[in-house]
Amino acid sequence: MRRQLPLAICFVMGVSMVVQFFIPHRVSQEFYRTILDWYRIVFAFSLVLGTGTLIKVHWAKISKKSKGWQYSIITIGGLVFMLAVGFITGIQEGTLFMKIFEYVEVPLEATMFSLLAFYIASAAYRAFRARTVEATLLLIAAVVLMLGRIPFGYYLWHKIPGIAEWILTNPNMAAKRGIVIGVGLGMISTALKIILGIERSYIGGGK
Amino acid sequence: MNLSPDPWVWLAALLTLCIYSFLYKDNPFYKAAEHLFVGLSAGYFLVIYWYNAVYPDMVVPLFKQGKLLCIIPGLLGLFFFFRFIPKVGWVSRWSIAFYIGVGAGMSIPATMQMRILEQMKGTMQPFFSLETWHVFVENPSLASFGALIGIPLMIVGVMCTLSYFFFSREHKGVLGGMSRIGIIFLMIGFGASFGYTVMARISLLIGRVQFLMSDWLGVID
Amino acid sequence: MSIVDRLKTIDRRIIFVAISLAVIIPLLFPIGLPIMVSPPAQGLYDAIEELKPGSKVLLSFDYDPSTMPEVYPMNLGVVRHCFSKNIKLVGMGLWPTGVLLGQEAFELLAEEYGKTYGEDYINLGFKAGGIVVISAMAENIPETFPEDYAGTSIEEFPIMKGVKNFDSFGLAVCFSAGDPGVREWVMIAHSRYGKKVGAGITAVMAPAYYPYLQAGQLVGLLGGMKGAAEYETLLKYKGTGSAGMDAQSIAHSLIIVFIIFGNVIYFIARRKERKKV
Amino acid sequence: MGQEWFSLDRLNVLIGVVVYTALLLYFIYQAKKGKELFVRKIAGLEAVDEAIGRATEMGKPILYIPGLSTISDVATLASLNILSKVAKKAAQYETRLIVPCTDPIVMPVCQEVVKAACLDGGRPDVYREEDIYYITYSQFGYVAAVDGIMVREKPATNFFLGMFWAESLILAETGASTGAIQIAGTDAISQLPFFITACDYTLIGEELYAASAYLSREPLSLGSLKGQDWTKLIIGGLVLTGVILSTFGLRFFANYFTTG
Known part of the structure; x- marks a missing residue:
């Protein structure tokens, strides 16, 4: 029950999903849709479980008064507030819930995302050093592509945008295809080992 | 200067600045914004999943339409909570096994299709084409030369990159040479992707700065 | 610490400030760099x-x-x-x-x-x-x-x-x-x-x-x-796209300058180290 | 559509899956019989021991990010295989391991993996469940919190293994600013350039999948690695055939690879 049953469940589900792929029959499509629906429901349950651990971590900080415990109050407060608002007002357009989403979460999200502009610059300064032949090639390709995207590059030499495009569609495409095929083989073999129970650390592990 | 009278815009602007303060160093403003972000978003997803998955896909079919099959995902979900009872904690592995099995099974044929067969087909192009050769001879330029060598270079590149991922043999001799060339392709590809992405990332920052300067401060329109 | 060493380990915040300015200034004072249509x-x-x-x-x-x-x-x-x-x-x-x-x-x-x-x-x-x-x-x-x-x-x-x-x-x-x-x-x-x-x-x-x-x-x-x-x-x-393009061009150019500058410093530092040996 | 019991336009996919599976099983069987198998050096993985050792010496924790994807993403599963090996070492060295998760199903699986690894390493007592927790499903909310962990807990080693999106560079640059050793690995092609520039070691694409065999040296996993290599040879041969035929204007062969 503890070891064998999970392995059996994993095997049965894995094999049936593979078989399902090749059957266009309505029954099989229905099965697929049902599984996806289930996935969303189980996911919702696991969200509750996950949120539970989040509360546990922050609650422990507050009760132990460990460093920065005051901030944990903000997390738990924000969580409870959002739940209350969501279940009281619903999630239609114009509700307080959506207002908070629009004016608090979206800006926070967009701002975190935009930090990339700064980090891309610092990474370029810090790590783009022509230490080896390979690093030099990476550096040159990056600079050509950057020049190719702005009007300045065109004025520097009117062929730069074309060269940038060429790098993107030829050598870059080759590297991507090579990686994608390799990754594909790795993925299938990992998935297979899991279905067959060769890799089993997440379902109890051990021999 | 045309300051926004909308308190929501002010809130959004101040939170934006709190996040940016992290670039200077970790500080109470960032910590507050970060903790608020985590709490609100964790709550947001619980609410959204209740309204968009649990209620319409489980509660309604199970309790209002009597579709008993919907009890299965409910049970699989509940099994996760057995983790809190040490004696029967292993029950939660059933749910885990279910999902890992589904995910692994689903990926096998899809990967074979998208990542292997389609990519192989894309690479099977004429190594040499008379058409691009004629264009090059009649009008020798950088562009026509690029078109001439583009495809053969791509084919060689795919082969060499693939040989870099050869694990069960030491990279010496022919394999060594091919994988060296493969690394060159990889590095050019990585550089190109990096350079290409810069634009999109700067756009994001421009978007935020436009929000601060236009919607909030009103110094630009 | 020599100037070269100091530049080699430049404070990232200087780069951050430079990027912010490269975006803010062109938005405030658009230059209107010509744009090629593809x-x-x-x-x-x-x-x-x-x-x-x-x-x-x-x-x-x-x-x-x-x-x-x-x-x-x-x-x-x-x-x-x-x-x-x-x-x-x-x-x-x-x-x-x-x-x-x-x-x-x-x-x-x-x-x-x-x-x-x-x-x-x-x-x-x-x-x-x-x-x-x-x-x-x-x-x-x-x-x-x-x-x-x-x-x-x-x-x-x-x-x-x-x-x-x-x-x-x-x-x-x-x-x-x-x-x-x-x-x-x-x-x-x-x-x-x-x-x-x-x-x-x-x-x-x-x-x-x-x-x-x-x-x-x-x-x-x-x-x-x-x-x-x-x-x-x-x-x-001239809309927000064009206004943004000025900022794009300047920020791109600045990053390229950083890369070149970083490499110049790197080579100077390397030459110095070699001399020491 | 909707009535047939087999989709003919996917026959080539079926053949591909069957041939590849057979090859893998053959080499796994060979390995089981005790055939010696070689694996080439993978720089990022050589560094794993050193990175864990460094954290131990400095008395600082290790941060492990299992990617931001779901459990049904095979990259996440590959990452969990590596987590298992890292957790075992960390347990033996009694080094604290922090695993924040953004996917709530990945979280309990990580707990299982680490718990089993501690047991496997003979140190079930060092397992700390409170260090493996869910933060939020929001992509950048999670990133904000992980950035916070990096600057406050100052882990000596950061692992970023699995599937990543735009956040890759935010994580890697923040980690670099705290002076941590960083080992990354992903099959997300668009994020590889950022890990390569900002991290100390990066597992590229398939190396992520080979990692578990490399670290464990278990014959079964090594056998499948050999099967993967043989398949690459076959793919190379088929592609070359296709290229030659296409050069002479014969597209029929390439068209066999069209899928529905």
């Missing part, structure tokens, strides 16, 4: 130019606020172009958040061009399902979208009179930031029903769609803020 942008422009006044264009808003800086200016550009040519617009979205942004663009420009909701443009709202929605529309639009985004029956709007399926439209333009989006529009609307499809997408996505362009599956393509700026150039209008 063939894909020209393609979309020409496709709309070819349409007769009074014909209809379908717009799909498949993006969200996080990609707004790139996609929204394109959305504005295409709506502006169509309104100025008296082309009627039918909007919809495969992403829930995109519909609101599309509506914002409609309202902003309807005022400027004196257009009326329900006569010159309409927003059918969001429908979940991606590819399924497009297929359903190809069969029957009034059945797929019986109501507009605000819940009013579409029968009440003159613009929807006689609209059955894709045949009523001269062109479909998809503003897309991911999936579902352009791929689905090309697959169904173009490949299966032979409709002309144009697209405005984020810069990160653009390389993946060049093959579609080459194969003629897309009539035109705007990629990232640069694409938006090109479209504004074609319309002889």
Whole structure:
């Protein structure tokens, strides 16, 4: 029950999903849709479980008064507030819930995302050093592509945008295809080992 | 200067600045914004999943339409909570096994299709084409030369990159040479992707700065 | 610590300040650097130019606020172009958040061009399902979208009179930031029903769609803020895309300067170290 | 559509899956019989021991990010295989391991993996469940919190293994600014350039999948690695055939690879 049953469940589900792929029959499509629906429901349950651990971590900080415990109050407060608002007002357009989403979460999200502009610059300064032949090639390709995207590059030499495009569609495409095929083989073999129970650390592990 | 009278815009602007303060160093403003972000978003997803998955896909079919099959995902979900009872904690592995099995099974044929067969087909192009050769001879330029060598270079590149991922043999001799060339392709590809992405990332920052300067401060329109 | 050593381990915050200034200053004081129009942008422009006044264009808003800086200016550009040519617009979205942004663009420009909701443009709202929605529309639009985004029956709007399926439209333009989006529009609307499809997408996505362009599956393509700026150039209008392009050019150039500077410092430092040995 | 019991346009996919599976099983069987198998050096993985050792010496924790994807993403599963090995070492060295998760199903699986690894390493007592927790499903909310962990807990070693999106560079640059050793690995092609520039070691694409075999040296996993290599040879041969035939205007062969 503890070891064998999970392995059996994993095997049965894995094999049936593979078989399902090749059957266009309505029954099989229905099965697929049902599984996806289930996935969303189980996911919702696991969200509750996950949120539970989040509360546990922050609650422990507050009760132990460990460093920065005051901030944990903000997390738990924000969580409870959002739940209350969501279940009281619903999630239609114009509700307080959506207002908070629009004016608090979206800006926070967009701002975190935009930090990339700064980090891309610092990474370029810090790590783009022509230490080896390979690093030099990476550096040159990056600079050509950057020049190719702005009007300045065109004025520097009117062929730069074309060269940038060429790098993107030829050598870059080759590297991507090579990686994608390799990754594909790795993925299938990992998935297979899991279905067959060769890799089993997440379902109890051990021999 | 045309300051926004909308308190929501002010809130959004101040939170934006709190996040940016992290670039200077970790500080109470960032910590507050970060903790608020985590709490609100964790709550947001619980609410959204209740309204968009649990209620319409489980509660309604199970309790209002009597579709008993919907009890299965409910049970699989509940099994996760057995983790809190040490004696029967292993029950939660059933749910885990279910999902890992589904995910692994689903990926096998899809990967074979998208990542292997389609990519192989894309690479099977004429190594040499008379058409691009004629264009090059009649009008020798950088562009026509690029078109001439583009495809053969791509084919060689795919082969060499693939040989870099050869694990069960030491990279010496022919394999060594091919994988060296493969690394060159990889590095050019990585550089190109990096350079290409810069634009999109700067756009994001421009978007935020436009929000601060236009919607909030009103110094630009 | 010598100057070289100090520059080698420069405080990242100096770089951060420089990037902020490179973005803020051009936004405050636009320089108006000239913008070259690329063939894909020209393609979309020409496709709309070819349409007769009074014909209809379908717009799909498949993006969200996080990609707004790139996609929204394109959305504005295409709506502006169509309104100025008296082309009627039918909007919809495969992403829930995109519909609101599309509506914002409609309202902003309807005022400027004196257009009326329900006569010159309409927003059918969001429908979940991606590819399924497009297929359903190809069969029957009034059945797929019986109501507009605000819940009013579409029968009440003159613009929807006689609209059955894709045949009523001269062109479909998809503003897309991911999936579902352009791929689905090309697959169904173009490949299966032979409709002309144009697209405005984020810069990160653009390389993946060049093959579609080459194969003629897309009539035109705007990629990232640069694409938006090109479209504004074609319309002889300076919008946020063009304003952003100045900042783009300067920030790009600055990063290139950083890379060169970083390498110069690196080589000087290396030469020094060698001498010590 | 909707009535047939087999989709013919996917026959080539079926053949591909069957041939590949057979090859893998053959080499796994060979390995089981005790055949010696070689694996080439993978720089990023050589560094794993050193990175864990460094954290132990400095008395600082290890941060492990299992990617931001779901459990049904095979990259996440590959990452969990590596987590198992890292957790075992960390347990033996009694080094604290922090695993924040953004996917709530990945979280309990990580707990299982680490718990089993501690047991396997003979140190079930060092397992700390409170260090493996869910933060939020929001992509950048999670990133904000992980950035916070990096600057406050100052882990000596950061592992970023699995599937990543735009956040890759935010994580890697913040980690670099705290002076941590960083080992990354992903099959997300668009994020590899950022890990390569900002991290000390990066597992590229398939190396992520080979990692578990490399670290464990278990014959079964090594056998499948050999099967993967043989398949690469076959793919190379088929592609070359296709290229030659296409050069002479014969597209029929390439068209066999079209899938429905």
